[in-house]
Amino acid sequence: MLEVRDLETYYGNIKALKGVSIEVPEGAIVGILGANGAGKTTLLKTIAGVLAPRAGAIVFRGEDIAGLPSHRILARGVALVPEGRAILSRMTVRENLEMGAFIRRDAGIAADMERVLRRFPVLSGRLRQPGGSLSGGEQQMLAIARALLSSPKLLLLDEPTLGLAPLMVAEIFDIIREIHAAGTTVLLVEQNIRQAMKVSSRTYVMETGKIVMEGPSKDLLREPRIRAAYLGRE
Amino acid sequence: MFLEQAINGITLGGIYAIVALGYTLVFGVLGIINMAHGEIFMFGAFVGMLLVSKAGVPLPVAFLGAIAAAASMGLLLDRFALRPLRKRPGASHLASLISTIGVSILLENAAHRIFGAGNHLFETPFSDIRFQAGSVTVYLVQAAILGISLLMMAGLSLWLSRTRAGKALRATAENLETAGLLGVDTNRMITATVVIASAMGGVAGVLVGMAFNFINNRIGLSMGLKGLAIIIFGGMGSVYGAMAGGLILGLSETFVVAYGPAGYRDAIAFVTIIVVLLVRPQGLFGQAVSDGKP
Ligand SMILES: Nc1ncnc2c1ncn2[C@@H]1O[C@H](COP(=O)(O)OP(=O)(O)OP(=O)(O)O)[C@@H](O)[C@H]1O
Ligand SMILES: [Mg+2]
Numbered sequence: 001m002l003e004v005r006d007l008e009t010y011y012g013n014i015k016a017l018k019g020v021s022i023e024v025p026e027g028a029i030v031g032i033l034g035a036n037g038a039g040k041t042t043l044l045k046t047i048a049g050v051l052a053p054r055a056g057a058i059v060f061r062g063e064d065i066a067g068l069p070s071h072r073i074l075a076r077g078v079a080l081v082p083e084g085r086a087i088l089s090r091m092t093v094r095e096n097l098e099m100g101a102f103i104r105r106d107a108g109i110a111a112d113m114e115r116v117l118r119r120f121p122v123l124s125g126r127l128r129q130p131g132g133s134l135s136g137g138e139q140q141m142l143a144i145a146r147a148l149l150s151s152p153k154l155l156l157l158d159e160p161t162l163g164l165a166p167l168m169v170a171e172i173f174d175i176i177r178e179i180h181a182a183g184t185t186v187l188l189v190e191q192n193i194r195q196a197m198k199v200s201s202r203t204y205v206m207e208t209g210k211i212v213m214e215g216p217s218k219d220l221l222r223e224p225r226i227r228a229a230y231l232g233r234e
Numbered sequence: 235m236f237l238e239q240a241i242n243g244i245t246l247g248g249i250y251a252i253v254a255l256g257y258t259l260v261f262g263v264l265g266i267i268n269m270a271h272g273e274i275f276m277f278g279a280f281v282g283m284l285l286v287s288k289a290g291v292p293l294p295v296a297f298l299g300a301i302a303a304a305a306s307m308g309l310l311l312d313r314f315a316l317r318p319l320r321k322r323p324g325a326s327h328l329a330s331l332i333s334t335i336g337v338s339i340l341l342e343n344a345a346h347r348i349f350g351a352g353n354h355l356f357e358t359p360f361s362d363i364r365f366q367a368g369s370v371t372v373y374l375v376q377a378a379i380l381g382i383s384l385l386m387m388a389g390l391s392l393w394l395s396r397t398r399a400g401k402a403l404r405a406t407a408e409n410l411e412t413a414g415l416l417g418v419d420t421n422r423m424i425t426a427t428v429v430i431a432s433a434m435g436g437v438a439g440v441l442v443g444m445a446f447n448f449i450n451n452r453i454g455l456s457m458g459l460k461g462l463a464i465i466i467f468g469g470m471g472s473v474y475g476a477m478a479g480g481l482i483l484g485l486s487e488t489f490v491v492a493y494g495p496a497g498y499r500d501a502i503a504f505v506t507i508i509v510v511l512l513v514r515p516q517g518l519f520g521q522a523v524s525d526g527k528p
Pocket of ligand 2: 040042158
């Protein structure tokens with residue numbers, strides 16, 4: 001479904017992605033892990049069109065989308081839930097959700113909105129509140145709900161559990177499983193490595209702008225180097 | 235007397251508010267002050283004057299003409315002075331500020347060449363019609379100005395809060411990157427905002443002509459400075475701040491002239507603003523800057 005080949009992205013003269021290649025098959029959950037500053041966010045932002053790559057290809061369902069502006073990429077079915085959630089804090093929760101469906105013109109929006117509110121009941125009681133008044137966990141729910149309202153084929157999640165309490169982390173992983181079960185392909189960047197490797201079928205490991213390891217998640221979980229570097233001695 | 239002054243003040247304040255809204259909308263999406271806005275407003279006034287006083291067309295047609303002229307100027311401003319700078323990553327947004335200063339100088343010189351430096355009479359057909367209610371006299375022109383400015387403020391508020399495009403504009407103003415990720419063509423949204431703000435400037439130009447009965451090539455600068463003061467006072471980028479700030483400035487100026495030392499009209503208005511800013515540095519409706527973004 002998504003094939004990224006030899007992607008290079010720069011911040012000015014700093015090369016943040018040094019030839020990254022990954023593949024996300026349709027219907028899969030693929031995980032990306034790596035230390036702080038490895039380039040995970042840069043990779044997702046480049047796929048979503050926030051950043052333009054200087055070289056390489058991003059092929060989504062047979063078409064090269066590299067360098068397209070983000071609204072075009074969203075229209076093709078790739079939605080990003082950015083790191084830090086990016087809630088529109090001055091707009092209400094309802095308006096945030098409405099903006100999620102901004103690109104749609106179909107008749108199913110109202111029904112989808114109801115479905116999303118049933119799935120995220122914390123939001124339905126807070127529709128008139130400004131987005132910025134929600135707690136961190138609630139904001140993450142809102143960010144995911146908002147992205148789902150665009151009916152994406154591929155959902156990119158950038159550290160959705162960052163800074164959340166354990167109970168909320170478990171809830172977010174449940175939601176990711178449900179989204180996947182409902183037919184959406186997921187590319188997940190996570191620091192909760194053990195849980196991420198349990199939901200994903202395939203994992204890529206990034207270091208300083210490059211993929212340094214990849215494979216089926218259950219194999220990598222047993223890999224001694226991964227255990228030493230990322231999982232500690234448990 | 236008091237009531238009459240209050241009506242005068244609100245009328246003037248309504249015009250100020252419309253001018254300030256033009257600044258605040260553009261500031262919201264671009265993070266810069268459009269220094270050419272005052273001059274676009276002035277051209278709106280001149281087009282309105284030519285249509286009303288020289289061509290003798292009805293006032294509504296003059297409004298449409300001024301709107302069309304100002305909106306086209308906004309489009310050209312964005313196309314040639316702002317958009318080329320947006321495409322360059324790393325270009326400081328101060329570059330676009332300088333760019334608008336350049337355009338403002340260009341327009342001011344053009345106006346000087348075309349219209350000269352003198353005053354031009356702005357003849358409103360019904361300028362003598364007035365109503366008497368008890369001891370209060372209200373001119374029809376004032377009522378029209380008040381009606382139009384209130385209508386525009388209400389229309390803009392409704393558009394921003396209720397419509398799809400209005401919400402997209404607010405999303406763009408709050409966070410360009412997020413708006414893009416939600417499917418908003420932010421480049422087009424910025425262009426649309428500059429055009430809408432300029433069109434409002436055109437309306438304000440005609441309103442000023444109606445209110446003062448004359449215009450010249452310096453009204454862009456003087457109105458522009460007031461508009462700037464108002465958005466700093468009301469809170470940069472805040473729509474309600476621009477409206478409230480405009481009305482407060484209009485009222486305080488009018489009352490200073492009526493009951494105080496008329497010569498201090500502008501000074502006292504600005505002193506009010508300075509006092510408010512000392513108490514609330516972010517302006518009346520402004521948000522304290524916390525995340526480094528305006
Ligand atoms: N706006 C920027 N300007 C310059 N350099 C940047 C910018 N954003 C990120 N970088 C650099 O690019 C590299 C990759 O950053 P990125 O945010 O993609 O890492 P990450 O893997 O997402 O890290 P984290 O786990 O901390 O979120 C880092 O060295 C970072 O310092
Ligand atoms: Mg990151």
